[in-house]
Amino acid sequence: MQRTRFADMTCSIARTWDVIGEPWSPLILRNIYIGVTRFEQLHESLGISRKVLTERLKWLLDYGVLERRAYSERPPRHEYTLTPKGTELCDLLLAMVRWGDRWTAGEAGPPVLYRHHACGRISHIEPHCSECGEPMHATDVDVLPGPGSEPEVQ
Amino acid sequence: MQRTRFADMTCSIARTWDVIGEPWSPLILRNIYIGVTRFEQLHESLGISRKVLTERLKWLLDYGVLERRAYSERPPRHEYTLTPKGTELCDLLLAMVRWGDRWTAGEAGPPVLYRHHACGRISHIEPHCSECGEPMHATDVDVLPGPGSEPEVQ
DNA sequence: CCTCGAAAGTTTCGTTAGGGAACTCAATAG
DNA sequence: CTATTGAGTTCCCTAACGAAACTTTCGAGG
Numbered sequence: 096m097q098r099t100r101f102a103d104m105t106c107s108i109a110r111t112w113d114v115i116g117e118p119w120s121p122l123i124l125r126n127i128y129i130g131v132t133r134f135e136q137l138h139e140s141l142g143i144s145r146k147v148l149t150e151r152l153k154w155l156l157d158y159g160v161l162e163r164r165a166y167s168e169r170p171p172r173h174e175y176t177l178t179p180k181g182t183e184l185c186d187l188l189l190a191m192v193r194w195g196d197r198w199t200a201g202e203a204g205p206p207v208l209y210r211h212h213a214c215g216r217i218s219h220i221e222p223h224c225s226e227c228g229e230p231m232h233a234t235d236v237d238v239l240p241g242p243g244s245e246p247e248v249q
Numbered sequence: 250m251q252r253t254r255f256a257d258m259t260c261s262i263a264r265t266w267d268v269i270g271e272p273w274s275p276l277i278l279r280n281i282y283i284g285v286t287r288f289e290q291l292h293e294s295l296g297i298s299r300k301v302l303t304e305r306l307k308w309l310l311d312y313g314v315l316e317r318r319a320y321s322e323r324p325p326r327h328e329y330t331l332t333p334k335g336t337e338l339c340d341l342l343l344a345m346v347r348w349g350d351r352w353t354a355g356e357a358g359p360p361v362l363y364r365h366h367a368c369g370r371i372s373h374i375e376p377h378c379s380e381c382g383e384p385m386h387a388t389d390v391d392v393l394p395g396p397g398s399e400p401e402v403q
Numbered sequence: 404c405c406t407c408g409a410a411a412g413t414t415t416c417g418t419t420a421g422g423g424a425a426c427t428c429a430a431t432a433g
Numbered sequence: 434c435t436a437t438t439g440a441g442t443t444c445c446c447t448a449a450c451g452a453a454a455c456t457t458t459c460g461a462g463g
Contacts, residue, residue: 098272098419098420098450098451099272099296099297099450099451101276106276106279106349106360106361107346107347107348107349107350107353107354107359107360107361108275108276108342108345108346108349109349110349110353110354111346111348111349111353112275112276112345113353114353116270116275118253118255118270118421121262121266121270122255122260122262122263122266125260125262128387129392133439133440134439134440134441135438135439135440138440142253143253143422144421144422144423145423145424145440145441145442146421146422146423146441146442146443147420147421147422148441149440149441149442150420150421170430170431170438170439171429171430171440172438172439172440173439173440180352182386182387182388183348183351183352183386183387184348185386185387186344186347186348186376186386186387187341187344187345187348188262188387189376189387189390190340190341190344190376191261191262191265191266191341192261192262192265193261193340194261194265194337194338194340194341195260195261195262195263195264195265196261197337198334198337199261199264199265199267199268200261200264201397203396203397204395204396204397205261205395205396205397206259206260206261206394206395206397206398206399207260207261207392207393207394207398208392208393208394208395209391209392209393210390210391210393211378211380211383211385211389211390212389212390212391213381213383213385213389214378214380214381214383216378216380216381217380217393218378218379218380218381218385219379220378220379220385221376221377221378221379222340222343222344222374222375222376222377223374223375223376223377223384224365224367224368224370224372224374224375225372225373225374225375226365226370226371226372227365227368227370227372229365229367229368230377231365231367231372231374232337232339232340233282233339233340233342234336234339235365235367236343236363236364236365236366237363237366238283238361238362238363239361239362239363239371240360240361240362241358241360241361241362242357242358242359243357243358243359243360244360244361245360253422271449272449272450287410287411288410288411288412289409289410289411289412292411297451298450298451298452298453299411299412299451299453300412300413300414300450300451301449301450301451302412303411303412304449323458323460324409324410324458324459324460325410325411325458325459326409326410326411327410327411
């Protein structure tokens with residue numbers, strides 16, 4: 096049998112996972128986000144194998160998370176950039192950074208800092224409620240079936 | 250050679266990935282979060298193989314994301330619950346839900362809704378700046394080296 | 404007492420996918 | 434006309450997945 100396909104599950108976590116859940120995908124996105132946009136650069140900076148890098152880039156292109164642009168015609172040279180869909184994925188990366196900084200950084204402190212353009216201060220992401228604007232964590236919500244839930248599975 | 254170890258990288262994304270990056274891990278966390286806490290239940294509800302489920306649970310226990318408790322001594326029966334470290338990971342799951350709802354749910358709409366205890370409304374997570382409280386997306390920040398960055402690599 | 408059944412795994416085995424290195428191809432630089 | 438760089442392919446080996454069968458511990462039923 097094949098590896099299980101997450102794309103077909105009725106679950107936004109699984110479907111998001113289907114896009115960026117394979118090894119290396121988030122790191123590729125992160126590097127493209129910070130300006131490492133070319134195949135050779137990605138290969139070198141990450142230490143990822145060329146084969147897997149090729150596969151992941153194709154996958155992310157197919158899903159509309161990345162775009163491939165020629166930045167030179169002769170010789171043919173390309174770079175990969177984020178689409179709007181991909182740019183929003185970077186918010187997810189910042190949520191990962193937040194957890195990693197808190198729980199895995201240890202004594203040394205966070206390896207990377209983020210400065211908010213608007214206020215100029217070093218900060219991190221805090222999840223807030225889209226409706227009332229107050230902080231909202233996983234412990235602050237009730238989980239209810241939505242319109243896209245399975246008709247009647249159990 | 251082995252699969253590449255993300256734990257040793259100087260990057261909070263990679264280190265977070267090391268904890269929940271293997272296939273199934275986020276879905277296991279999600280199910281424990283919503284109250285599916287036993288081995289047999291997890292196996293059945295996810296369709297994950299028992300072998301992989303065993304491995305993932307051990308991994309998450311080792312990392313302090315889950316706890317294993319006996320809820321019955323005779324016969325010996327266990328359940329898995331979230332530690333504070335694991336509970337904070339669920340905020341990350343909600344960020345995944347947000348992206349998945351926006352970009353993969355399609356016509357049917359989101360499969361699951363979340364109601365904020367504080368305001369009682371159906372809502373989703375919005376990333377805000379921890380310092381000024383305003384919305385903050387990946388496009389709204391500058392990236393700077395932090396205290397835990399590599400001494401002088403490149 | 405003997406069997407059944409459920410919870411919680413462990414073991415075995417075949418298939419697939421990741422990692423590394425070597426190879427390809429196109430085009431400019433020297 | 435050889436070297437070099439960007440951007441991938443191809444090949445091989447090993448590690449990890451999936452399925453199913455097996456194990457162990459206990460309580461319930463006949």
